[in-house]
Amino acid sequence: MSGQQPNGGNSSPVFQPLAGDDPATIAGYRLAAKLGAGGMGKVYLSYTPGGRPVAIKVIRPEFGEDPEFRRRFAQEVQSAQRVQGLFTAPVIDADTKGAQPWLATAYVPGPSLADAVVAHGALPVEAVLLLIAGMAEALHVIHGAGIVHRDLKPSNVLLAADGPRVIDFGIAYAADATSLTGSGVTIGTPSFMAPEQAAGRRVTPATDIFALGQVAAYAATGAPAFGEGTSHGVLYRIVHEEPDLSGVPERLMELVSRCLAKDAEARPSVAEVIALCQTANAETVLRRPEDWLPSPVAADITVRAAAPAPAQTPPPPTTAPAGSPGPAVGYSPTTPAVPSTPPPGYGPAVTQPPGQYPQTAHSSPHAQPTQPARPAQQYPQGPPSQAHAPAQHPTPYPMQAQTYPGHLPPQPHPKPQPAKGGRGRVAVIGVVAALVFAGVGGGAAYLAVKDDGKQTQSSDSPKDSGSPDASGSSDASGSSAGGDTGGEDEPKPAAKPDPEPADYKSINLTAGYHLTLGDEDVRPQEGEDGGYDLSYDTGGYLDAENDEGNLVLLDPGQEGSLAVCRADTRFTQNIYVDKLSKGRQICITTGTGHMALLTYQGHSPEDSPSTYMTVDVTVWRNAAG
Known part of the structure; x- marks a missing residue:
């Protein structure tokens, strides 16, 4: 998807009116305009309740019908929500399980690099250096979240007044899971692929560095480094031929040529890319002035900053058009919106009971929201649809409940009236019997029912000193076993000892296989999708498959142990293998209660x-508490 930009450069308006086949709402977000469309879906402009503009990307229905796409898309969205860099557009809301998946990112008021070059030509060297340094910083946080962008290209780089923004990271990986990419649906641009990507080999963060070099050449010359033409021809040149760098300025030559090395190992790291930008800038500190872009490009930013305000009249329709996922009950962004007056009628309603404290935004990826279920709200655009409600996330700041026209506060349930006559008597006896069963067991219940309501007995009734309790035992105080001890402290149970570790050395874990840590003999088994404890996904990463499982990548040189794994909370669900070096360790917690330490x-x-990868695994069974 081409991000937040319309197709065709500046030939079409920035904010396109909604057409007949466009929905009026997406999960409670009222749509103000269409921003663009691409191979993966359409992009719309909307607003949060706090008035912050957002770009909502609705995935094409064909992708939503592919279960493997949904699985990977959910993983990538979860990872992307942890990316909070200065030069990225953060993902603030998403629904990966609805009829039509979507995600919302912060709206960036600026043209894409592709639009800017098409409309105004190549950028000056100083602007290119600032562009690539900012993109490198974005890749640093993206790779740090375990994501390889895979589709870094000019249309996925937005030019804002304070620097570039990299968007759509991780989405191409989900698209790779479907068969649609081979049936007329185009994802990505061949001109900006890396050789290993074009040849179908393993993708690593170095793949993004190659694309970064291509973006630099394009920004400086206005043309792709490997030319244009048919996809097959371009991909052949990327794999087998050298790029055309004749138009690249001398100051950028080392940066571009090193990034475009065919051998992934020969490409610079993100830190080295930033150092190369500083060297090309006469070894001075890169400073980003307010006018870092040419004035015609800056003028395009001004146009996009004037986002259309929501119309207050006429009122929105009471029903969503056919094909719309419909509004959802709640809205819970992962990052707080700008506190300003929300545009009337736009954005899903915010409801949180007063006095409820928020949870932190960076809690465990498997933690479930703790706030109580709320009654369905009534919105100005019509009743919400429960079928497409997005997954709830912890709200990062307290908000007061709001009441909309037509919304009535929940009414208390009427107190049940006691039954009259024989039915009331039978009901009372039934309740007493149930209470007695819960308190002391069947013997006392038998006495209560036998006397036909004339006599009842429970474990809470007074007894004579030393009388036996329901189990036939008594104590000196006359109270039944397990009853009130008169305030005396009961002895605390002894701490449960740590389980003995089980070591498994030199396991060759093949891609597409998994490990089940509860097995007596932990060995690779075929399958990478399911309720397994750990799998080596063919996408090149280790995956905590179990719903309640998680992974923690320990720091280089950090020595792992059961105590370390219990204390560390830097949870994630997948770790890319290319981030591992010999001796690096990973803590594993499974949904079945086991803990383990994996050494690569x-x-x-x-x-x-x-x-395959070779790993040592130490397992502590039933150690997770």
Whole structure:
């Protein structure tokens, strides 16, 4: 998807009116305009309740019908919500399980690099250096979240007044899971792929560095480094031929040529890219002035900053058009909106009971929201649809409940009236019997029912000193076992000892296989999707498959142990293998209560017919509490 930009450069208006086949709302967000469309879906402008503009990207129905796409899309959205960099557009809301998946990112008022170059030509060298340095910082936080962008190209880079913004990170990986990419649906641009990507080999963060070099060449010359033409021709040149850098300025030559190395190992790291930008800038500190872009591009930013205000009249329709996912009950962004007056009628309603404290935005990825279920709200645009409610996230700041026209506060349930006559008597006896069963067991209940309501007995009734309790035992105080001890402290149970570790050395875990840590003999088993404890996904990462499971990548040199794994809370659900070096350790907590420490020992050689990693695993069973 081309992000927040319309197609065709500046030939079409920035804010396009909604057409007949466009929905009026997406999960409670009222749509103000269409921003663009691409291979993965359409992009719309809307607002949060706090008045912050957002870009809502609605995935094409064909992708939503593919279960593997949905699984990968959910994983990537979860990872993307942890990316909070200065040069990224953060993901603030999403629904990966609805009839039509969507995600909302912060709206960036600026043209894409592709639109800017098409409309105004190549950028000056100083602007290119600031552009690439900012993009490198964005890749630093994206890769730090375990994401490889895979589709870094000029249309996925937005030019804002204070620097570039990288968007759509991780979405291309989900698209790779579907068969649609081979049936007429185009995802990505061949001109900006890396050789290993074009050849179908393993994708790593170095893949994004190659694309960064291509973006730099495009920004400086106005043309792709490997030319244009048919996809097959471009991909062949990327894999087998050298780029055309004849138009690249001398100050950018080292930066571009090193990034475009065919060998992924020879490409610079993100930190080295930033250092190369500083060297090209006469080794001075890169400073981003307010006018870092040419004035014609800056004028495009001004146009996009004037986002259309929501119309207050006429009132919105009471029903969503056909094909609309419909509004949802709640809205819970992962980052707070700008506190300003919300445009009337736009954005889903915000409801949180007064006095309810928020949870932190960076809690465990598997934590569930703790706030109580709320009654369905009535919105100006019509009743919400429960079928497409997005997953609730912890609200990062307290908000007061709001009441909309037509919304009545919940009414208390009427107190049940006691039954009259024989039915009331039978009901009382039934209740007493149930209470007695719960308190002391069947013997006392038998006495209560036998006397036909004339006599009842429970474990809470007074007894003579030393009388036996329901189990036939008594104590000196006359109270039944397990009853009130008169305030005396009961002895605390002894702490449960730590389980003995079970060690498994030199496991060759093949891509597409998994480990089940509860097995007596922990060994690879085929399958990478399911309720397994740990799998090596063919996408190149370790995955905590179990719903309640998580992983923690320990720091280089940090020595793992059961105590360390219990204390560390830097949870994630997947870790890319290319981030691992020999001796790096990963803490594993499974949804079945086991804990483990994985030590990475190496990866299969290039000439191996299979892809696998060699790991040592230490398991503490039933240690997770």
